Amino acid sequence: MVNPINFNGFIAGWLLLLGALIGIYRALYYYKRVPEPGKSLAKRTLISLLFFGLGSVSAIIDSLTPRPLWFLMVIFYTLSYAAILSTIFLSLRAVATSIEKPEGVKERSTAQKTPERNETREKELPLHGGYSLRKEPSAQLFHILKEVSSGLIVVSRKSREEWVEKFGVQPDEFLWLSRADVENSIDPSKLHVIQGKILQFMEQRGPVVVYFDGLEYLTLYNDFPAVAKFLFAVKDMVMIKNSLMLIHLPEGIFDKKQEIILLREFEEINEEELIKKLSQALSPERAEEIALFGVLPPATKSGDAKDASDKSPEEGGRATKEEAQEAEPLRREEKAKE
Template sequence: MNPGSFAQYFSGALFILIGIYGAVQSFNNCRKHEEPVKGFARTLLISFLLFGVGGGLGILLVIMISPSLWVIEAISIMGGYLLLAGSSLSLIEKLEGYRKVKRKNVPAKEIELPAVGLVTSAKDAKTLLRTMATYFKVPILAVGREHPDKWVENMEVTPTEYIWLTRVEHPGAVNPSSLHVLNGRITKFLRENPGSVVYMEGVEYISFYVDPRSLTKFVLSVRDTAIIENGHFILYVTPEVMEPSQFAIFKRELEPINVSGFLDRIQGRTLFGTLPPTRETKEGSEDASAEGSKEGSGVSKEEAEEVEPLRRKEKAEEGR
């Protein structure tokens, strides 16, 4: 075999190997990502098969059979190139359009809650979530260790979406070691539901499967996404079962939430809303009173009744 033919065989084999490797990587990315990345990975998979595998086979056919088969090589390489180029340009346009898209309005009621908060009491976590669901009525994504039905029964809250941290196969489950999958689902929820709440528990369980640095990077990534997407991230941890250094980082990066004070502010705003200035005339006074009764704090009598049982229940539990 002369050096020229060896180079041709080598280039054909190299094309095929690169095509197979790229196709496998694209297939893996297609499985673990959401749109638009999933669609791009799918196109990339086809491009590698055409450009790499098809082009490499075309080179070998030209060498071993007949130079007239160059058309197979040309079609495969050109088809893969055009498909990849077109998909790349389309993805750029989609991403640019996504960046410019107008976000949905945040729920009218202002949630006087830190964008990123830390809760260390199970009772506080439950009270806070029930308030978010019954009073503010915002979309909630909950991440927990318990089976979805058991979690809803214990928390007395039905979230918009629930992610079960488990290694068991389940439609709503995410493996605790797959932080990239969990991060992707949380990010997708926050982007599609601006002003929503992401509540997460079970980081102690995740720490059994990933190293502390990866866990910290994941929590800080969710924290930043919640801030960027105008949402709320609430992390519930049990300090006693965490490494002190890990808890210290969470406490520094996430603001501890005073649930009792939070409920006090809601109840006070509900019952003692600021009334508009009183006019001097009788007619003006009646108008102002009517307007004040309608607007007041921005909440209705029914909404005030929703918060009061939560406050009474919390005080009763504190008195035990």
């Protein structure tokens, strides 16, 4: 029978154990499903919760027996706090590293910084060639793509504002597939112009990542053989430049025969496998930082910081709204033509 004097301790111990078991279940869930370096974070959390659970078991046993077991509770709870605090401090260090800037370093203009970037940011990508993704990539993948490459160019049916709002990543170059006469838009029927801009970007940057979505939109203005030849030509350029090309190829946008043609050139790869391969080019600290804060911008870019400082929040919001209002009638007119 439960000692009435320790009944409160008995209830408290079971509640703490229940919380620990729920946490262990969630930690195991993420440990089995997330790629590295997320597994190491889940592992640290799991260790902390196991110690916490052992401390809770000690509290339950202590409430049921006259023999004091307070020293076991002290040991296990202390180890649990130490494990979780080490993870928290590691996370804080990653955040501090990402936002700190050396004092005395002045912002440079984009035109001045481009040559230096070519010299310092050219990196050997751990993966080359062309691949297809069936599911739309996550923001974490785009953060890693920017980190391991010398630049990210996106060709999309979405406008730049829509794309950045969805993924929280600023591409180095963006081509909006649209006939609207606005900045960064490009006529989808002019495949040779798109190819030329991609080649120019690779010539300037070195090993880059080329990401395509909205392929079905290209086939509205070009027949499929022309689109396929265009994609194959871009892939050949990408391979010569030791770069990486990713296309978003959802199931059902092309017929089976057309899908087979594209998949022969663009091997299907899932995001988890892609992240695992790309993370090999990251330092352990940086990989862990992106795993923790992949949905946030990894660091404040000088160009973005300068633009933000030049405009007040009200001016920035007003400019964005005005651009959206100007682009909206053009998009409606384009949809009406289609």
